[in-house]
Amino acid sequence: MFNKILIANRGEIACRVAATCRRLGIRTVAVYSDADADARHVAFCDEAVHIGGAAARDSYLRADHIIEMAKETGAQAIHPGYGFLSENEAFAEACAAAGLVFIGPPASAIHAMGSKSAAKQLMEKASVPLVPGYHGEDQDPALLRREADRIGYPVLLKASAGGGGKGMRVVESGDAFEAALASVKREASASFGDDKVLVEKYLTRPRHIEIQVFADTRGDCVYLFERDCSVQRRHQKVLEEAPAPGMTEERRRAMGEAAVAAAKAVGYVGAGTVEFIANQDGSFYFMEMNTRLQVEHPVTEMITGQDLVEWQLRVASGEALPLKQEQLRIDGHALEARIYAENPDKQFLPSTGTLRFLRTPPAVQFMRGGDAHGPAGVRIDAGVREGDTISPYYDPMIAKLIVWGKDRDEALARMRQALAAYHVVGLSTNVAFLQRLVKSEAFRTADLDTGLIERNEATLFPAPAPVGMDFIALATAALLDRETRERRIDAADQHSPWTHGGAWRLNGAGSTTYRLQSPDGDIDVTVHSEAGRRRLSARGKTLPFRASLRDEVHTVDLGERTVKGQCHIEGDTLHVFSGEGQCSLVLVDPLLHAGEAESEGGKLAAPMPGRIIAVMVEAGATISKGDALIVMEAMKMEHTLTAPAGGTVQEVLYAVGDQVQEGAQLVTLEQEAA
Ligand code: ADP
Ligand code: ADP
Ligand code: MG
Numbered sequence: 001m002f003n004k005i006l007i008a009n010r011g012e013i014a015c016r017v018a019a020t021c022r023r024l025g026i027r028t029v030a031v032y033s034d035a036d037a038d039a040r041h042v043a044f045c046d047e048a049v050h051i052g053g054a055a056a057r058d059s060y061l062r063a064d065h066i067i068e069m070a071k072e073t074g075a076q077a078i079h080p081g082y083g084f085l086s087e088n089e090a091f092a093e094a095c096a097a098a099g100l101v102f103i104g105p106p107a108s109a110i111h112a113m114g115s116k117s118a119a120k121q122l123m124e125k126a127s128v129p130l131v132p133g134y135h136g137e138d139q140d141p142a143l144l145r146r147e148a149d150r151i152g153y154p155v156l157l158k159a160s161a162g163g164g165g166k167g168m169r170v171v172e173s174g175d176a177f178e179a180a181l182a183s184v185k186r187e188a189s190a191s192f193g194d195d196k197v198l199v200e201k202y203l204t205r206p207r208h209i210e211i212q213v214f215a216d217t218r219g220d221c222v223y224l225f226e227r228d229c230s231v232q233r234r235h236q237k238v239l240e241e242a243p244a245p246g247m248t249e250e251r252r253r254a255m256g257e258a259a260v261a262a263a264k265a266v267g268y269v270g271a272g273t274v275e276f277i278a279n280q281d282g283s284f285y286f287m288e289m290n291t292r293l294q295v296e297h298p299v300t301e302m303i304t305g306q307d308l309v310e311w312q313l314r315v316a317s318g319e320a321l322p323l324k325q326e327q328l329r330i331d332g333h334a335l336e337a338r339i340y341a342e343n344p345d346k347q348f349l350p351s352t353g354t355l356r357f358l359r360t361p362p363a364v365q366f367m368r369g370g371d372a373h374g375p376a377g378v379r380i381d382a383g384v385r386e387g388d389t390i391s392p393y394y395d396p397m398i399a400k401l402i403v404w405g406k407d408r409d410e411a412l413a414r415m416r417q418a419l420a421a422y423h424v425v426g427l428s429t430n431v432a433f434l435q436r437l438v439k440s441e442a443f444r445t446a447d448l449d450t451g452l453i454e455r456n457e458a459t460l461f462p463a464p465a466p467v468g469m470d471f472i473a474l475a476t477a478a479l480l481d482r483e484t485r486e487r488r489i490d491a492a493d494q495h496s497p498w499t500h501g502g503a504w505r506l507n508g509a510g511s512t513t514y515r516l517q518s519p520d521g522d523i524d525v526t527v528h529s530e531a532g533r534r535r536l537s538a539r540g541k542t543l544p545f546r547a548s549l550r551d552e553v554h555t556v557d558l559g560e561r562t563v564k565g566q567c568h569i570e571g572d573t574l575h576v577f578s579g580e581g582q583c584s585l586v587l588v589d590p591l592l593h594a595g596e597a598e599s600e601g602g603k604l605a606a607p608m609p610g611r612i613i614a615v616m617v618e619a620g621a622t623i624s625k626g627d628a629l630i631v632m633e634a635m636k637m638e639h640t641l642t643a644p645a646g647g648t649v650q651e652v653l654y655a656v657g658d659q660v661q662e663g664a665q666l667v668t669l670e671q672e673a674a
Contacts, residue, residue: 001317002026002077006070007045009081010060011383012399014041017079019366020309029073031066033059035391040383047073054393060084063091067098077101077316083395086292087114103316105270105291112266113289117160117198123286126265128258131277131285133200145177147199154202157181159188165235166191170202187638203277205449208232209244209284210275211259212300215268216315222325223256224300230448231437233348239437240296240336242303245408245446251282262289271312298381302334302404305372333411336402337434339422341390344433345461349607349639350396352662353427357568357575358386361421373404378418390427392609392634398429408446412438420579425568432581436460467518470563470578472538475585476525477547477554478567478574479514517586604641604667606660610634615656621649630666647671
């Protein structure tokens with residue numbers, strides 16, 4: 001086994017790998033960019049090396065420099081994590097040439113699976129079932145169009161070199177083909193430096209079911225069962241689980257064996273995932289093989305009790321696979337939710353910012369040897385701590401929340417509970433969306449397919465409800481608590497006016513009133529106090545009110561109901577978390593803010609920092625609501641910004657190639673009279 005390895009990655013996966021190394025007594029070297037000098041993975045590893053600028057190509061993608069640093073620090077091997085250099089065959093080769101072990105498959109296997117089209121040609125020969133489509137070399141647009149017509153619409157255009165859900169477009173009809181092809185090619189060359197595409201029949205209501213495989217250098221290869229990753233947005237996984245609901249032993253074996261055949265066909269070594277797309281009737285087709293550890297590997301660890309990073313390290317150091325196929329078992333059910341800095345209400349646009357407040361449910365951190373799920377059945381893999389920043393440079397994932405239960409229902413209940421205790425202030429997250437998702441009828445009953453989110457839009461993206469009494473009561477409890485604490489501090493000061501009466505008293509008769517600004521208007525709250533009893537009045541209702549605070553959790557007794565939650569106060573803003581969700585309220589001085597109104601129309605602002613890659617309108621153009629105006633690229637994704645209302649374009653303030661800040665006004669519009 002190795003004594004020391006370098007981890008050529010960042011964020012949660014760098015920490016995840018380091019956690020297993022620590023358990024096995026292997027020293028770790030972290031690498032970091034300018035943007036990551038204070039990142040958790042740097043603190044987590046035994047040593048750290050600065051490797052360059054914030055942009056990935058100036059740091060995490062500098063293959064030669066990273067190899068040099070590995071040699072300089074005396075590391076014997078490099079773990080690439082996922083993303084970055086993990087599927088880069090030149091990097092794998094360069095490691096070997098430098099006398100370092102690349103903890104991953106041989107370069108030849110990465111090469112064979114690197115292009116989705118070439119992989120499909122190989123799989124065809126290995127008799128692995130394929131989705132009907134075209135995966136040839138000839139990229140003549142007219143030929144691609146003819147192939148699409150032959151396959152029959154809808155078809156899916158995919159970048160052969162694609163990954164992470166990028167470089168894919170569904171084409172509903174021949175008319176839309178040309179535009180979609182241009183868009184995929186643009187995204188593919190920007191993200192992968194290769195604009196080759198393939199065409200596939202677009203399956204309706206498919207499930208994404210993938211098989212974890214593992215091979216050693218001695219010719220043995222096993223499968224560690226399946227993961228169902230059907231719940232996706234923009235072809236990116238949101239929730240993953242194992243085992244797949246409804247999977248029969250027979251099909252599991254068939255898929256497992258097909259996956260092992262796929263791995264063997266390319267001389268695979270190490271951890272890999274063979275992704276299949278499955279019809280509702282269970283028929284399945286090879287989609288691609290990811291030649292690395294997968295983001296969602298923890299669900300497999302939770303149900304098998306195996307530490308896949310430990311397996312990777314053992315195999316890479318020449319040992320045999322720790323277990324044989326017949327020794328592997330499934331125990332219980334695991335779910336993973338990816339917690340992202342993003343805004344589900346704005347087409348899941350990534351958001352950036354500082355995690356000013358972060359509270360998480362009781363959980364084990366990363367994989368524990370021997371005890372796969374920990375006492376609470378909850379595991380968190382995170383690369384960030386409170387105070388850390390989610391920057392625009394890298395993937396906006398905040399953490400992975402993984403739960404285990406003896407069956408799916410138990411796992412679901414734990415997931416609900418854990419999400420309710422995951423509190424973030426400072427940027428938009430998908431936590432509330434995930435809460436709705438795991439509670440949705442479709443997910444609860446495992447009515448799974450890749451269109452689950454779109455199909456359930458009405459329940460998953462509800463119109464904002466008026467702020468409920470729970471939030472009002474929790475906010476009030478937090479404000480009263482703050483005043484009590486401030487009074488105590490002031491009381492210590494002899495000259496404070498508070499020490500000399502006049503103020504609201506805890507035990508005497510009196511009342512205090514707050515005005516809270518909420519998304520649905522101002523809310524006036526009054527707390528009446530008499531003979532040690534309190535009542536709370538808001539929105540025309542009066543309820544008994546008794547509040548206590550323990551370990552940051554407010555418990556408010558409202559007579560018939562008790563509500564619990566947390567409140568984080570920043571200046572005049574209250575971020576309130578109840579089990580049901582989050583809301584932000586602003587304490588206002590009723591005298592200051594009378595009659596203020598604001599108008600938002602007439603502007604198109606950048607929803608996030610990024611680069612302008614296309615401008616579709618010019619000054620003077622007449623537009624209708626929903627028209628595409630500008631395409632931005634941010635976090636390697638294209639985002640089309642559309643007209644918020646119909647009218648005339650007054651001015652376009654940026655041009656193609658410009659870098660813009662979040663909130664920058666891009667276009668001014670003269671709105672047509674309503
Ligand atoms: P998987 O296929 O492993 O479930 P995805 O396809 O969602 O995962 O994401 C993997 C890809 O997304 C990587 O190839 C990489 O491009 C990108 N990615 C996601 N998270 C990160 C991260 N923390 N660091 C670097 N790249 C990442
Ligand atoms: P990536 O490399 O980005 O992970 P994949 O080829 O694995 O790309 O596809 C990602 C997702 O896109 C799948 O999980 C599935 O939801 C969807 N998808 C891919 N191919 C098809 C298809 N032929 N029909 C329907 N959906 C598909
Ligand atoms: Mg994939």
